[in-house]
Amino acid sequence: MSLTTSSFKRVSYLWDEAEAAKLAGDEVALLIYRSNLLGADLRLTNYGGGNTSCKVISKNPLTGEDTEVMWVKGSGGDLGTLKRSGLAALYVDRLRNLKNIYRGIEHEDEMVDLFNHCIYDLCSKAPSIDTPLHGFLPFKHIDHLHPDAAIAIAAAKDGEQITRELFNGTIGWVPWQKPGFDLGLKLKACLDANPGIRGIMLGSHGLFTWGDTAYESYINTLEVIEKCADYLEQSYGKSKPVFGGQKINSLPEDERHEKAASLAPVLRGFCSSDRLMLGHFTDDARVLEFINSNDLDRLAPLGTSCPDHFLRTKISPLVLNLEPDEDISDVAAIKNKLVPQFDTYRAMYREYYENCKHPNSPAIRDSNPVVILYPGVGMFTFSKDKQTARVAAEFYINAINVMKGSEAISEYTSLPRQEAFNIEYWLLEEAKLQRMPKPKPLTGKVALITGSGGGIGKAIAKKFVEEGACVVLNDMNEKRLKEAGDEFISNFGKDSVATTPLDVTNHEQIEKALKRTALTFGGVDIVVNNAGLSISKSIEDHTGKDWDLLYDVLVKGQFMVTQAMVKLMKDQNTGGDVINIVSKNALVSGPNNAGYGSAKAAQLHLSRLNAAELGAAGIRVNVVNPDAVISDSNIWAGGWAEGRAKAYGITVAELPEYYAKRTLLNKIILPDDIANACFAFVGGLLDKSTGNVLNVDGGVAMAFVR
Known part of the structure; x- marks a missing residue:
């Protein structure tokens, strides 16, 4: 029945x-x-x-x-x-x-x-x-x-x-x-x-x-x-406490997330010693019950049982020897504390490989952990892309459920080491890996593009996702941001995108964006300072408020976002890219442009200064100088188009043709053109280039860099 x-x-x-x-x-x-x-x-x-x-x-x-x-x-x-x-x-x-x-x-x-x-x-x-x-x-x-x-x-x-x-x-x-x-x-x-x-x-x-x-x-x-x-x-709990009972208490949720956001880039750096990895964090209640228990130290080294679990999570997790309330503000000190823990794990994995390998086994793979457990805080997982990292976390939660059930009714047994090896280094599994398509140029990388709810920023984000990156979309306009986020999730899937409101002049929102980036993906590799606005007025009409707004958004905003994101890059110790979307106006003098043009010039020189300072950390800083990108651009709102048309003695409707005809190539510049230029800097062919300016303006001779 x-x-x-x-x-x-x-x-x-x-x-x-x-x-x-x-x-x-x-x-x-x-x-x-x-x-x-x-x-x-x-x-x-x-x-x-x-x-x-x-x-x-x-x-x-x-x-x-x-x-x-x-x-x-x-x-x-x-x-x-x-x-x-x-x-x-x-x-x-x-x-x-x-x-x-x-x-x-x-x-x-x-x-x-x-x-x-x-x-x-x-x-x-x-x-x-x-x-x-x-x-x-x-x-x-x-x-x-x-x-x-x-x-x-x-x-x-x-x-x-x-x-x-x-x-x-x-x-x-x-x-x-x-x-x-x-x-x-x-x-x-x-x-x-x-x-x-x-x-x-x-x-x-x-x-x-x-x-x-x-x-x-x-x-x-x-x-x-x-x-x-x-x-x-x-x-459960009938004959003995679940997982031997609770050993430690979790931090409060907000403190767990603060701790995880601070530590994720550091862990990502360690796990990326062989290839760049993306991260995932969870403090699911099932994870906390396990990592806070008395039996953690006994059960975690055993590894998983089901082959599907094992293939996703590796032979066993790394359990961090850190207190939940450990002060991790001193990154250098934390790294010194983690070095021997990662060295021990890698040595264990190499020993496992050497002891179990067959004459025809594939070469040893990455010896870094996939699953990292931080008692009192949560679980980190790292893998080649976001989806694989997230799924690894789901599989380890499955493994936790299995251990919990087995221990409740009897005693948990994992796969013997040799059997586990035979699955992980199975020649059929290796053949499957070899048949996988070659990774896209930006696979494993995380990009935060400011002002990416539309226009140039959205085009850059789209290009980067299409080339394999995960992107953090942000914008001051939350409606525009939501629409962009929904579009990206629909087209590229939830594992490729995160969204966060961001006013680049607001330090608190920058910190929240940094935390969101670290918690979602483990860190950041590419920062594109694209957020901007424009005001076109004569010297007589320009107000102090106009001036301050331009410099706050364009110059101070670029500085503050770069400062925050560079910290993440340095914590990872994997280098990175900063691209600043400036303008041909940084180099060309024209009427009714004192505030905007001088702010763009300041952005350009700030880029040079940052390139000189950050090179030692492997962080490249480059500039893309667009001109007259009219399509779907916020810059053309708020009177800018009217101001420029007035300055040139034409109508707003005549602006696109006017801009195209004044270029050497007689071309209209589109957001996709700027996106392609940004990709040129980060796609792998220019890894030894920094401090450069790439003009995407159709050819404006006055804007040639001299």
């Missing part, structure tokens, strides 16, 4: 009869629907983890005869966002016939290439390593997931006995084995030895469940996970 929908307390029942009815008769569509529902609940599986399948009767395109075809999630991808293009389709009989040429577990990796000879849909995704796990089981619909509640039992010291007793023998057990062809045979053998079971628990790994229809498989999966979760829930 199935549970009623209201009976599910530990998982989410999301099946919609009306939606499913629209897909009736299309088993592949129902597979995708079921997969998306399962992937939407992180208690059932994690990002990119698990796989699902269905078997259908289709026509052989060569013979016209009916044949059984299995559709299964292909290599890579995520259940929550799975589409038909993410499935692999294989002839079931061909896949099963591979048993006839299988040479044993020492040669099972060679079977992966043979999956290609079983492909039914030539446009489908490449089959994953888990394909035979689905193919050798006879069921029409199969779910393989990594639910924390199930893995907690699977990773417990006596997990097999607990599984047998909890499910009265209706769930089989297969001990830990690396995923692959042989594990598929083991699943079939388990089913043959236990006919009538409703699923199989994989030791330290996950869960297989099934059904005759998509809905039956979905309900069976939910019921099994619900039972596991309910069993754990009833066990």
Whole structure:
């Protein structure tokens, strides 16, 4: 008897009869629907983890005869966002016939290439390593997931006995084995030895469940996970305190965030010793419960159990030997304290590699930690991009949940070091890494562009994201900022962008922007001082208020933002770029321009001064000098266009053509032109250039730098 929908307390029942009815008769569509529902609940599986399948009767395109075809999630991808293009389709009989040429577990990796000879849909995704796990089981619909509640039992010291007793023998057990062809045979053998079971628990790994229809498989999966979760829930604190009880107290939330924002760039610098990394911070309640516990020092070094967890989080985390209330204002002192801790971790990782490597193992990879735990404060994760860093944090929270459950019912066991190594340095996994596209030029970099709610700033931000960077959008106009943020999230995803209101003349808002940047991405690599305004008046009409506003925004604002962000760069010790959007007016004299032109000249010389001072820290400072960028620019609001038109004796409507005709190239300058110039400075080809001025004005001879 199935549970009623209201009976599910530990998982989410999301099946919609009306939606499913629209897909009736299309088993592949129902597979995708079921997969998306399962992937939407992180208690059932994690990002990119698990796989699902269905078997259908289709026509052989060569013979016209009916044949059984299995559709299964292909290599890579995520259940929550799975589409038909993410499935692999294989002839079931061909896949099963591979048993006839299988040479044993020492040669099972060679079977992966043979999956290609079983492909039914030539446009489908490449089959994953888990394909035979689905193919050798006879069921029409199969779910393989990594639910924390199930893995907690699977990773417990006596997990097999607990599984047998909890499910009265209706769930089989297969001990830990690396995923692959042989594990598929083991699943079939388990089913043959236990006919009538409703699923199989994989030791330290996950869960297989099934059904005759998509809905039956979905309900069976939910019921099994619900039972596991309910069993754990009833066990917490029953025989012993969770994680051995609390050892220390967390700092208050605002203090945790202040501490994390200050420390993140320092940690990022350490973790970027091999390649530039991006960061993520969380002080989730589950993390705090674990890192503040008595059992932290015992459990953290054990590492994770599920292969998916391990691949994302590395062999074990680095637990910082810092007090929650440690004074980290003296960055040099903190770095001195952290150096031996990182050295110890890197030495541990190198020893792990040397002790476990095989003659044909890939070369050692980055020996820095992915997960860093700061008791009383929270968890930092660092990886090649923001999404991977964020997902690593999610996976380690999964691992925490598993450890919590295993310890509540028995004793947690992690993967043996050699087994973990065999997964991390698996030649098939290495081949997958080698097939990944080459990183974009700005991958791993964080850029803060002031005044990026529209116009030039928004164009620069867009260019940088397209080239791989994460960007911090900011603007005084919060409506404009929100619209830009929503647009970037829609086009590039939530992991590519953060937003923060910013008035560059407001020290408090600059500090908040700095904190937001550090907490979200771990630090900053590129600062573009773009925020600006313009006032065009004669000397007689210029007021002191006009003058002060121009110098506050253009000069003081550039100085204050640079000062704050350079601190982050120095804390990281990874160098960086400052680009100042100035103007041809910094070099060219003209009427009705005393305040704006002189402020731009001050910006230009301030850039030179900063370049001279910051070079020793590997921080480059360069200038882009635009002219007459009219499109979507705030500069043309507030009377500037009228003032310039009056100065030149023309109408506002005639300005674009006037500006174009006075240039050597006779070109109108667009925001994208400025964005391309900025990218030229930071894209990797000009890493040894600083103190330069790049004119993007169509060619104004009077603005040539002499």
